[in-house]
Amino acid sequence: MEITSAHFKKVAGQxxxxxxxxxxxxxxxxxxxxxxxxxxxxxxxxxEIRRAAADVRDHCLANLDQYLEQWEDNATAAGTxxxxxxxxxxxxxxxxxIATGNNVRKVIKSKSMLGEETGVNEYLERGGIDVRETDLGxxxxxxxxxxxxxIIAPAxxxxxxxxxxxxxxxxxxxxxxxxxxxxxxxREILRPHFLDADMGITGANFLVAETGSTMIVTNEGNGxxxxxxxxxxxxxxxxxxxxxxxxxxxxxxxxxxRSATGQSISNYLSVTTxxxxxxxxxxxxxxxxxxxxxxxxxxxGSELRPALRCIRCGACMNHCPVYQNIGGHAYGWVYPGPxxxxxxxxxxxxxxxxxxxxxxxxxxxxxxxxxVKIPLPDLMRKLREKQTELKLAPAGQRVAMRVWAWLASxxxxxxxxxxxxxxxxxxxxxxxxxxxRLPLVGAEWTRGRDLPAPRGKTFREIxxxxxxx
Amino acid sequence: xxxxxxxxxLADLMRPSIGLAALxxxxxxxxxxxxxxxxxxxxxxxxxSGDRPAAQALARKLISEFSDCxxxxxxxxxxxxxxxxxxxxxxxxxPEARAKAEWLAARTWELTDFLANVVRLDAIDxxxxxxxxxxxxCAGLREMGxxxxxxxxxxxxxxxxxxxxxxxxxxxxxxxxxxIKYGDISVRLADLKCDxxxxxxxxxxxxxxxxxxxxxxxxxxxxxxxxxxxxxxxxVLAGMTGEEVE
Ligand code: SF4
Numbered sequence: 001m002e003i004t005s006a007h008f009k010k011v012a013g014q015x016x017x018x019x020x021x022x023x024x025x026x027x028x029x030x031x032x033x034x035x036x037x038x039x040x041x042x043x044x045x046x047x048e049i050r051r052a053a054a055d056v057r058d059h060c061l062a063n064l065d066q067y068l069e070q071w072e073d074n075a076t077a078a079g080t081x082x083x084x085x086x087x088x089x090x091x092x093x094x095x096x097x098i099a100t101g102n103n104v105r106k107v108i109k110s111k112s113m114l115g116e117e118t119g120v121n122e123y124l125e126r127g128g129i130d131v132r133e134t135d136l137g138x139x140x141x142x143x144x145x146x147x148x149x150x151i152i153a154p155a156x157x158x159x160x161x162x163x164x165x166x167x168x169x170x171x172x173x174x175x176x177x178x179x180x181x182x183x184x185x186x187r188e189i190l191r192p193h194f195l196d197a198d199m200g201i202t203g204a205n206f207l208v209a210e211t212g213s214t215m216i217v218t219n220e221g222n223g224x225x226x227x228x229x230x231x232x233x234x235x236x237x238x239x240x241x242x243x244x245x246x247x248x249x250x251x252x253x254x255x256x257x258r259s260a261t262g263q264s265i266s267n268y269l270s271v272t273t274x275x276x277x278x279x280x281x282x283x284x285x286x287x288x289x290x291x292x293x294x295x296x297x298x299x300x301g302s303e304l305r306p307a308l309r310c311i312r313c314g315a316c317m318n319h320c321p322v323y324q325n326i327g328g329h330a331y332g333w334v335y336p337g338p339x340x341x342x343x344x345x346x347x348x349x350x351x352x353x354x355x356x357x358x359x360x361x362x363x364x365x366x367x368x369x370x371x372v373k374i375p376l377p378d379l380m381r382k383l384r385e386k387q388t389e390l391k392l393a394p395a396g397q398r399v400a401m402r403v404w405a406w407l408a409s410x411x412x413x414x415x416x417x418x419x420x421x422x423x424x425x426x427x428x429x430x431x432x433x434x435x436x437r438l439p440l441v442g443a444e445w446t447r448g449r450d451l452p453a454p455r456g457k458t459f460r461e462i463x464x465x466x467x468x469x
Numbered sequence: 470x471x472x473x474x475x476x477x478x479l480a481d482l483m484r485p486s487i488g489l490a491a492l493x494x495x496x497x498x499x500x501x502x503x504x505x506x507x508x509x510x511x512x513x514x515x516x517x518s519g520d521r522p523a524a525q526a527l528a529r530k531l532i533s534e535f536s537d538c539x540x541x542x543x544x545x546x547x548x549x550x551x552x553x554x555x556x557x558x559x560x561x562x563x564p565e566a567r568a569k570a571e572w573l574a575a576r577t578w579e580l581t582d583f584l585a586n587v588v589r590l591d592a593i594d595x596x597x598x599x600x601x602x603x604x605x606x607c608a609g610l611r612e613m614g615x616x617x618x619x620x621x622x623x624x625x626x627x628x629x630x631x632x633x634x635x636x637x638x639x640x641x642x643x644x645x646x647x648x649i650k651y652g653d654i655s656v657r658l659a660d661l662k663c664d665x666x667x668x669x670x671x672x673x674x675x676x677x678x679x680x681x682x683x684x685x686x687x688x689x690x691x692x693x694x695x696x697x698x699x700x701x702x703x704x705v706l707a708g709m710t711g712e713e714v715e
Contacts, residue, residue, distance in 0.1 A: 358647070361658070386519070404514060411509060418481065425482075434687075454483050460481055
């Protein structure tokens, strides 16, 4: 996917001013945050489960090589064809090769963020293959030729009205305005594609090492049909998704849907182990799994490793005050919100996403919500440090920090400077004690706010005078 | 009990009454309060801007200034959180400094937490006639576990009643340099906070962090609300809510 994170500020500004987007975001916030809070309350040991889940994910990552090998052995034994790829281009090519090698003309796809990373739909389409998204949200996005704005609710930025108009236009049918009817229409349109597709592509929420399985969760059942109806099923999975056992899977499943949508469990949970066996009533003739790196091993060896614990629930963005107000598109790549502010720089390059680690208040609402306790603000801070090191941070800011530190290390000089500032500030504040207009960087403050003015003397000045008297 | 008071650079410059109020509260509680005169800043701006060396220098300076105290008390969740939850990481590559940071972190308290749980203030001899609503600043709440402490203390102030606003734990959008780097987003978040404050119709918004105070008050005034007072919890508890500091 093309990366547009460099325009973060501009797009964020547009989204803040876009009434429709604002309405959609307000709806989503109410829905996700409230639902999650309720679901969490039902568990009396949520914190314990979170701790255990974080530990399991850490353990997987620390022994990833070993679990991946175990996974591959078991998968191969079950008849799965395993491909290892390093880059996005390689993944797309492998998929196209599988498709063309098997005379595939039509592909149905269930939601995969990894697929978004590599732009797999466009790639296959350029290769002459018809690709149909089957997750309702992804289907809407595909019809609108847009990008997802949320990892579990890709079309959350669109209103019911937007979708009604879109469907009427794309489906060439009378406009509907009832959600159930719209869903029904999409289903009707998609059904024949399910039946005549040659290949199904899914992502994988997890890979289970002890059984060599891939696993996906969906709410619409489209994933189940994608894995079982076409004669070929290909799962694309990034390597960090590997976990040791089914027991671990059940632990993580206690958190995933609760954190994501507030459901105690998703409607569907499909575990796939190998292709159709003799006597199976359905399933594909061939089952391929493409194991993908694209930056994961690099992150594994870096101080950002905890980000790989992510189970893609979306809670961090749902709870992020910045995301709640600008939505996902401003972040400019596949993963928005706090996790995106870490993964985007990590996967596509810090220099292409300079704003992202900075566009956060460090309120910590994300990491408190994260089911696997990823310290997202700390990771963003690491990236800020990297930016300073690489001189990617704005020069003005770097100089200002240096000057500040220099001054604050010299108490006498600092005392004089602050005395002066307190006096000037008091004058600038006038009778009301409010500064309406600041120069330079301060202008960004006073564009939408006043600044309560200093009171004329610093604390230390007053304190010293008292001590003397 | 030797208690070091860290004023914070922001209160020192912008609102000394917070420091004076904290001092008064601690002295009244019987603490032997020391205010190191060379104190400046805890280093958080540098730390959060990615200037680790700058932050390290200021952290080491602060640690040495408070090294003879039994406690360090800070009228700010953000700055106490910096010391308590970040100094050890900040100094992790410097073993000696790191050990001192651990020592200091264990002794560092946010003011209301200290008053409620260490000195266990049971009576507060001041009056405040009016309704207040309390905003939970992020670092105080999520790093220092400050939630009930200020409310318990405020409840002891005669004449004062607390009316909770909706979403009091939602970030106000200050975020340090965030407020001037992403002004539009910051103002939006402040605006949402102001909406809740307005709906609550309290006489005063009370909170424990000056950064958030400046942000919310600045937005309230710009919106034309000159009625709602914005006060630091220390000011209310010490009965120092007047405009003049001396
Ligand atoms: S970082 Fe945590 S909260 Fe965010 S999507 Fe990943 S698992 Fe969920």
